[in-house]
Amino acid sequence: MKSFLLAFVLLALASSFASAFDPSPLQDFCVAIDEPKNAVFVNGKFCKDPKLAKAGDFYFSVKMPGDTNNPVGSNVSAVNVDKIPGLNTLGISAARIDFAPYGQNPPHTHPRATEILVVLEGTLLVGFVTSNPNNTLISKVLNKGDVFVFPIGLVHFQFNIGKTNALAFAGLSSQNPGVITIADAVFGSNPPINPDFLAKAFMLDVKVVKDLQAKFQMDD
Known part of the structure; x- marks a missing residue:
């Protein structure tokens, strides 16, 4: 539990000192609710009356490991506005990433967010590739307690190079970073x-x- 708390404190501190990519809110919070007519909207969600907000609107648990029995050997448990309605308009989300031995989070991008990764267990080879024309690979081996940043929109990856399971937490600068x-x-x-x-x-x-x-x- 101390490791989980440390990871989330680090992610929270990083987010508080960084400018969120999403627009800044104009109220304390805007707990997301489903609009009765299921309208299509471009940004954010409809808000609950703030007087009706409760602790559950700002809470979700990721203490259970994700299932890594799949072709890539990893599992990403996203903690976004769909899991925590209170994240709506706050410009932040998170993810728990579990890795089986030699499991990988394949090359991908987040079109709307920068990502900061904290390794809690295991050894990960991580990296990202810069944009054209250089396409430079910036890569590093991370161990427990190490932190790495993936800039917004760039192709990046994580690979468990150890013989044991690995665990990492990621913070992202959007309530809906996309992948x-x-x-x-x-x-x-x-x-x-x-x-x-x-x-x-x-x-x-x-x-x-x-x-x-x-x-x-x-x-x-």
């Missing part, structure tokens, strides 16, 4: 992207592309 897993988006899109186009774009044989598309669409 785009590169391989899933490219080869698992629905409907599929033209394989001839992908073959040329990735300099691969078209048969390889079709095999990848079949694999990622099957996983979906």
Whole structure:
């Protein structure tokens, strides 16, 4: 429990000193509620009467490990506005990331958030790639107690290089950071992207592309 508390204190302090990517709120809080007509809206959610707010609106537990029995050997337990309604308009969210031995959080991006990662258990190889034209890999091996930052929008990853389970917590500078897993988006899109186009774009044989598309669409 002390490790969990330390991780969340670090994430909270980092967020309090950083400018959130989401617009700053104009009220103490705006606990999210479902609008009766299920209207479509661009930003945020409808708010509960603040006089009716309760502790449960600002609470969610991630003390239980996520299931890592999957092809990538990891599990991301997102703690966003859908899990904590009180996060609405506050420009922050979090995630618990569990890794099996040699499990990975594959290359992905968060289009709306910078991420700060705290390692609680295990040894992770992490990194991100800068934008064109340099595409520089910035990478580091992290151990328990280490912290690393992934800038907004850049492709990044985490890989458990140890023989034991690993655990990390992430803070993100948006209540809804979004996630785009590169391989899933490219080869698992629905409907599929033209394989001839992908073959040329990735300099691969078209048969390889079709095999990848079949694999990622099957996983979906």
